[in-house]
């Protein structure tokens with residue numbers, strides 16, 4: 448495993464920008480999420496800086512005045528980590544590090560750090576390690592003395608080759624090795640998946656922390672790790688579940704997030720194979736989250752990247768117990784009514800129309816509306832099953848018997 452840049456309850460500062468793509472409200476919500484990520488990684492956010500800026504400064508991302516402000520705060524408050532919400536170029540990261548003299552992470556680096564902490568199995572660890580090396584490759588600054596130099600060293604270096612180039616080669620070799628290792632495991636896993644026979648395959652997908660594992664636990668009556676932290680689940684779990692008399696396979700997998708590092712999507716492809724090979728997706732949404740519509744868009748974008756967006760999908764809006772619309776006071780004549788004020792019924796109407804009826808509203812925690820969920824899931828899975836095995840249609844009635 449790579450040396451971890453773990454945040455051990457470190458004083459952490461966040462930096463975000465406001466521009467044409469993200470207004471003040473959005474920027475705040477992104478920083479809220481970044482703060483949750485930092486907390487998950489073990490950091491304590493003690494200050495946030497934002498700057499209105501149309502184009503990021505190519506050298507230091509934020510302007511020099513703002514950077515000086517951050518520098519002063521960092522000095523006076525024993526700050527060990529500054530996290531930027533947006534992707535920094537390797538040069539920007541270097542320059543900022545030189546000025547602030549503390550650890551500089553961007554959102555990608557922070558997510559990678561959390562993944563590194565959470566990876567349990569050797570498979571997940573290998574995937575994270577690969578993503579970390581790919582992220583670090585362009586950021587090498589000749590600090591790689593802790594790496595084993597099996598190849599580099601005296602006599603091995605070509606004329607004029609710098610240490611950084613040697614390091615780069617070591618890292619590239621490491622990447623090749625990890626990729627080979629993953630290919631071997633992938634083959635084993637593909638065989639395992641192939642052995643699963645005729646069962647319809649259903650995958651839970653969704654943004655992180657929406658309740659996928661909780662729903663899996665309710666349905667399969669087994670224990671999958673669920674908690675109020677981001678990326679509680681890294682490895683895919685597959686369970687055989689029976690609704691009515693119809694058995695199927697249900698998989699729970701890594702949650703998605705806005706700006707999920709491409710290196711991660713890339714190296715988690717085989718974890719996502721369960722999604723790619725699924726017959727039906729249950730797209731779980733946390734309707735109590737103020738940004739849930741944007742979450743849906745982020746998830747769909749990743750589904751698109753892995754060519755799985757056009758699969759049959761049930762949208763499962765979870766956490767209805769926690770949904771609280773914003774309220775306009777009676778004497779408030781100025782606030783315009785927006786979707787933030789929708790009642791649950793209004794959201795149901797909206798999404799039932801958008802999804803052609805393939806939307807459901809439940810609480811996995813309170814087990815509300817689960818009966819309807821089971822009915823709808825049964826019907827969808829049965830449809831797929833009898834398409835695969837037309838001669839089985841008499842085994843499974845069209846509707847779920849109560």
Ligand SMILES: Nc1nc2c(ncn2[C@@H]2O[C@H](COP(=O)(O)OP(=O)(O)OP(=O)(O)O)[C@@H](O)[C@H]2O)c(=O)[nH]1
Nearest residue numbers: 656657658659660661673674678679680702811812
């Ligand atoms: N209020 C409420 N909380 C819920 C509900 N379902 C899940 N939660 C909570 O939401 C948090 C996240 O649940 P998980 O099941 O771990 O979510 P996940 O989607 O598997 O998350 P990752 O694996 O991190 O992507 C936990 O604290 C759950 O108890 C629900 O219906 N209502």
Ligand SMILES: [Mg+2]
Nearest residue numbers: 659660679680
């Ligand atoms: Mg989970």
